[in-house]
């Protein structure tokens with residue numbers, strides 16, 4: 001376990017260690033979306049399709065080189081993939097915070113007062 005600095009502006013090294021520690025705890029992580037679909041199959045005389053129930057499956061969609069891609073996801077993998085996607089959202093939030101921290105640390109070093117960029121959300 002790492003001892004975190006309570007200071008608003010952490011040293012870059014502390015910040016990296018903390019980030020990697022958090023990332024390891026969340027690994028594996030993913031970016032994309034998971035949705036459940038119901039489709040008819042190709043089997044002749046399928047009872048589920050005849051009753052209009054169709055077949056439920058999970059699709060993972062993600063972007064690769066600017067193109068939308070889709071993959072079927074086995075049911076057993078769904079909980080882990082959901083967790084990975086939550087980890088991906090955490091990572092995106094974290095990267096934004098790190099970007100802001102970089103700017104604030106630079107201001108702090110230069111001793112310049114915080115300048116009035118518009119604040120959309122109050123930060124703790």
Ligand SMILES: [Zn+2]
Nearest residue numbers: 041046048049
């Ligand atoms: Zn069917």
